[in-house]
Amino acid sequence: MNLERIKFQTCPNDQEEGILLTDLEEAIPETDSFGNLQYYCPNCSQTFTYCECDSDND
Numbered sequence: 001m002n003l004e005r006i007k008f009q010t011c012p013n014d015q016e017e018g019i020l021l022t023d024l025e026e027a028i029p030e031t032d033s034f035g036n037l038q039y040y041c042p043n044c045s046q047t048f049t050y051c052e053c054d055s056d057n058d
């Protein structure tokens with residue numbers, strides 16, 4: 001898995017850049033119970049999930 005490609009996502013609260021949550025070795029991304037990636041937004045101190053089904057990239 002290429003973590004660099006998915007390392008940042010836009011925060012839905014304030015449109016700032018959220019950072020992918022990973023384990024301490026930055027090898028395995030954190031996911032919720034649905035397998036969605038977890039991000040932390042330093043601007044609003046919130047975590048949010050990102051689902052690829054929301055993406056328009058395909």
Ligand SMILES: [Zn+2]
Pocket residue numbers: 011012013014015016041042043044045046
């Ligand atoms: Zn935010």
